Every structure is written in C-alpha cells, then in structure tokens.
Amino acid sequence: MSYTLNSGLHSESNVEVHKYYGGTVLLTAFLALVLQAFLHKYGRWAELVDLPLLVTIYFGVSRRNPVTGMFLGAAIGILQDALSHDNPIGLFGIAKSIVGYLASTVGARIDTQHPVSRLLLIFLFFHLHQAIFAVTERVLLNHPEPFFTLRLLLNSVVTAAFGVVLFAALDRLRKS
Amino acid sequence: MIDTPLRQRPLFLLAALVLAQVLLLAFQIKRDHDVRLIRYWAAAIVMPFERGGTDAVSHTGGVWSDYISLRGTRAENARLRSELDQLRLRNRELEGQASEAQRLSTLLNFRDAHVEVQMLAAQVIGASADPASHTLFLNRGDRDHVRRNLAVITPDGIVGKIVEVFPTTSQVLLINDKDSGAGALLSETRTHGVVKGSGDPDPRLDYVVNDEPVHAGEMVLTSGEDRIFPKDLLIGTVMVANPGNPFQVIHVRPAARLDRLEDVLILLTPQELKKPNESADANGASSNSPGIVQRESAPPPITKSTAALPGPQPAASMPAAPKN
Numbered sequence: 001m002s003y004t005l006n007s008g009l010h011s012e013s014n015v016e017v018h019k020y021y022g023g024t025v026l027l028t029a030f031l032a033l034v035l036q037a038f039l040h041k042y043g044r045w046a047e048l049v050d051l052p053l054l055v056t057i058y059f060g061v062s063r064r065n066p067v068t069g070m071f072l073g074a075a076i077g078i079l080q081d082a083l084s085h086d087n088p089i090g091l092f093g094i095a096k097s098i099v100g101y102l103a104s105t106v107g108a109r110i111d112t113q114h115p116v117s118r119l120l121l122i123f124l125f126f127h128l129h130q131a132i133f134a135v136t137e138r139v140l141l142n143h144p145e146p147f148f149t150l151r152l153l154l155n156s157v158v159t160a161a162f163g164v165v166l167f168a169a170l171d172r173l174r175k176s
Numbered sequence: 177m178i179d180t181p182l183r184q185r186p187l188f189l190l191a192a193l194v195l196a197q198v199l200l201l202a203f204q205i206k207r208d209h210d211v212r213l214i215r216y217w218a219a220a221i222v223m224p225f226e227r228g229g230t231d232a233v234s235h236t237g238g239v240w241s242d243y244i245s246l247r248g249t250r251a252e253n254a255r256l257r258s259e260l261d262q263l264r265l266r267n268r269e270l271e272g273q274a275s276e277a278q279r280l281s282t283l284l285n286f287r288d289a290h291v292e293v294q295m296l297a298a299q300v301i302g303a304s305a306d307p308a309s310h311t312l313f314l315n316r317g318d319r320d321h322v323r324r325n326l327a328v329i330t331p332d333g334i335v336g337k338i339v340e341v342f343p344t345t346s347q348v349l350l351i352n353d354k355d356s357g358a359g360a361l362l363s364e365t366r367t368h369g370v371v372k373g374s375g376d377p378d379p380r381l382d383y384v385v386n387d388e389p390v391h392a393g394e395m396v397l398t399s400g401e402d403r404i405f406p407k408d409l410l411i412g413t414v415m416v417a418n419p420g421n422p423f424q425v426i427h428v429r430p431a432a433r434l435d436r437l438e439d440v441l442i443l444l445t446p447q448e449l450k451k452p453n454e455s456a457d458a459n460g461a462s463s464n465s466p467g468i469v470q471r472e473s474a475p476p477p478i479t480k481s482t483a484a485l486p487g488p489q490p491a492a493s494m495p496a497a498p499k500n
Binding site for chain 2: 066067070071074078088089090091093094097098101136140141142
C-alpha cells in the first residue's frame with residue numbers, strides 16, 4: 001500500500017466521500033464501545049487507547065459530513081457515558097459531538113489519507129477531546145479534571161499510533 | 177422555523193446538540209444541598225427577572241402610594257389636625273373634671289368628718305377687679321342662707337370671711353387683704369395675735385411682743401376670739417419673724433392656696449369643729465381633716481393631725497378688731 005501526502009487544502013466540491021456497507025458504521029462504533037469496556041477489565045493498559053474516540057474521528061473525516069459526524073460522535077459519547085459507572089450522561093457526548101463535527105469539517109478540507117496526517121489529526125483531536133471534557137467537568141461538575149498531564153500525553157501518542165493502524169484497517173470496509 | 181444560511185446550518189445543529197447534552201447533564205448533576213444543577217440555572221435565569229419585576233411593582237406601588245394617591249392627604253391632614261385639637265380640648269376638659277372631682281372629694285371628706293358643723297360647699301366664680309383688693313365671689317348667696325361674717329375655709333386652711341351677700345352670690349374677703357384680720361395664736365407657745373392682710377400675697381401676724389420666741393415653720397392657728405373662725409383652724413406657717421417696734425414683724429404663708437382657689441366651704445355657724453375621731457364615731461367612719469390642728473394638753477405640743485380637738489373655748493376680746 002502506498003500513500004501520497006497532500007499538504008494543500010482542496011475545495012469541498014472535489015472532496016471524495018467514502019461509502020461503507022450498510023451497518024458498518026454502527027457496528028464498528030458498537031464494537032469499539034464493547035471492546036473498550038471489555039479490555040478495561042484486564043488492566044490499565046487498556047486506558048492507553050480511546051477506541052470510541054478513534055471511531056468518531058475516522059468516520060468523521062471519512063464521511064466528511066459535519067451533521068453525520070456530530071450525531072455519530074454524540075451517540076458514541078452518550079453510550080460511553082452510559083457504560084461508565086459514574087459519569088453523568090452527556091460528558092463524553094458533548095466532547096465527541098464537537099470532535100465529530102470538527103473531524104468532518106477538517107476531513108473535507110485537508111488530506112486525511114496519509115498516515116502522518118492521520119497521526120497528527122488523532123493526536124490533536126485527542127487533546128481537543130480532553131480539553132472539552134475537562135472544561136465540562138470543571139464547569140458543570142466542579143471536578144478538577146486536568147487539561148494536560150504526562151499520562152495524557154502518553155495516551156495521546158499511543159492512541160494516535162494505534163489509530164493509524166486502525167484507520168488503515170477500517171479503510172478496507174469502504175465500498176470500492 | 178429559523179431560516180439559517182445553508183453553510184451555517186451544521187454549526188447551529190452542533191450548538192443545539194451540545195446544548196441539549198448540557199441540559200441533560202444539568203438534569204443529572206446535583207450541587208450543594210442535593211439540588212439539581214438545572215434548578216440552579218433555572219433559578220439563576222428566572223430570579224433576576226422575578227426580582228426586577230418585584231422591584232418594579234414595589235416602586236410603582238411606592239410611587240402610587242407615596243405621590244399619586246396622596247391627593248386627599250392634605251384634606252385628611254387638616255381633618256386630623258382639627259380632630260386632634262378637639263381631642264386636646266376634650267382632654268383638658270376631662271383633666272379639669274378629674275381635678276374638680278378630686279377637689280370636691282376632698283371637700284366632701286372634710287365635710288363628712290365634721291357633720292356637727294353646718295357647711296356649705298361653694299364654687300369660686302370670680303375675683304375682684306381691683307388688683308389691690310383680695311376678694312372672691314362665690315356662687316352661694318342669700319338664697320343659700322349665706323350671711324355676712326361667715327368663715328370660708330378649705331381643708332388646707334382658712335380662706336377669709338363673707339363680707340357681702342347677694343341673692344345668689346357672695347363676696348369673700350381673703351385673709352391677705354389689707355382690710356382683713358383674724359384672731360390667731362402660735363401653735364407652740366399659744367401666744368395670741370392677729371393675722372392681718374398687708375396687701376401682699378402673705379399676711380402678717382401682729383401684736384406678738386419681741387420677747388416671745390417665734391421661729392420659722394411654726395404653725396399659726398385661729399384663736400376663735402374673732403367669733404368668725406372656729407378655734408384651731410390652720411391659718412398658715414411662719415415664714416420669717418423679725419424684731420420690731422413695739423411688736424415683732426412676722427410674715428405668715430397661708431395654708432390655703434389663696435391664688436388658685438376653686439372650691440371652698442362656708443361655715444354656716446361659728447361652732448368649733450370637733451376632733452375627727454369624734455365625728456367618725458358619730459358617723460361610723462373616719463377621715464382626715466388637715467385644716468384642723470390638734471391640741472392635747474396645756475402647754476400643748478401641737479401637731480397637724482387628725483387627733484383630738486379641745487373643747488369649746490370662751491371667746492376673748494381681740495387685740496384688734498378686724499375691719500369689715
């Protein structure tokens with residue numbers, strides 16, 4: 001597999017919108033949530049990767065439809081909140097709605113096929129997601145959630161690296 | 177439906193979606209005192225308007241009640257002032273009536289204590305137009321069997337004597353008039369003299385020789401020698417006693433308040449007043465008679481009390497007959 005790095009912006013009319021087989025998006029999102037919850041039982045290493053966030057980013061930049069991206073992000077985030085034991089519903093929902101919207105918007109303007117650009121996108125969206133999450137926690141819950149820590153940096157690097165591999169795998173689910 | 181540009185529609189949708197989730201969070205999150213966040217927000221949003229509305233209504237009501245609806249206040253104020261004046265007048269009337277009742281009660285007690293003496297209560301209705309003349313007019317006259325030379329007293333002390341009688345009124349010559357005179361004696365030494373008016377508010381006790389010890393505060397009583405005033409009625413107290421030629425100059429302060437008399441008693445007979453306990457025995461009741469002074473024995477320590485009075489004393493010639 002060979003990649004071409006396109007650094008320049010391109011107009012939305014020239015953007016290629018990827019299509020997937022029916023149920024692929026929902027099934028992938030569901031699996032990401034199940035795996036995240038399942039792997040969480042086997043140690044803290046599972047926290048290094050945020051699978052629901054990766055799925056939100058991937059389908060956002062691939063579908064390149066901000067409305068679809070935000071609703072997908074909202075759905076994944078709300079389900080993630082629902083599966084957590086103490087999060088009020090909406091904490092992850094808000095963060096992933098915004099990430100889904102921005103990922104779709106960014107995906108419509110820059111090349112997101114190259115692994116490097118994907119790595120950078122995932123890294124940046126990870127910290128954006130964390131920033132939104134922290135703001136929501138601080139403002140609404142009065143919890144001193146940190147914006148940045150070394151642990152978060154490690155998480156973002158691992159998630160970005162894992163995301164590059166995951167995105168390549170998910171590319172195979174596209175309709176040709 | 178809000179008409180938004182096509183390019184901005186996803187942004188509005190995102191805002192709506194985030195807002196919906198924020199509200200969803202607010203429904204779940206509880207803050208202090210277990211109050212949901214949505215309630216805090218609702219209160220924070222609504223309360224300023226509520227407070228503003230309340231203040232507006234309060235200020236509007238205040239403006240109405242303090243300014244606009246005060247149109248009738250001036251008239252009401254005038255009416256209330258008039259009512260206050262009437263009430264003050266009424267209050268003075270009541271105070272006067274209460275004072276009069278008190279005076280009449282005192283007179284009545286005195287009269288009840290001396291039923292053996294015929295007395296007639298009278299009211300002062302006027303005074304002399306001549307400032308140098310100390311006389312009063314009473315509301316009792318010939319129709320009430322008032323005659324000249326009857327003694328006029330109060331429970332505090334003697335006042336004067338009747339000098340003129342009219343059908344329904346009579347005139348009283350006060351003891352401080354310059355033409356007045358009354359047989360008197362000093363309470364401690366029983367020294368006789370004559371209390372004469374000098375034209376001043378306070379009469380003088382004349383005809384007491386310089387050798388007689390007289391001291392300030394000593395009581396001056398009627399001696400009964402003038403056949404007008406019964407014996408041992410209080411005239412007053414010695415204010416000051418100075419040696420003179422040939423007699424002492426003794427100023428007496430009248431016991432009765434001659435300058436503010438309103439109700440008096442006219443003694444219809446010159447009979448001596450009995451001691452109060454004798455009267456009480458006669459009436460089955462007791463009362464005080466402050467104007468009558470007790471003399472227990474001779475030489476008598478005389479005190480102003482309600483104890484025994486001596487028996488009738490023979491009248492003696494007066495050193496100087498009072499003018500009528």
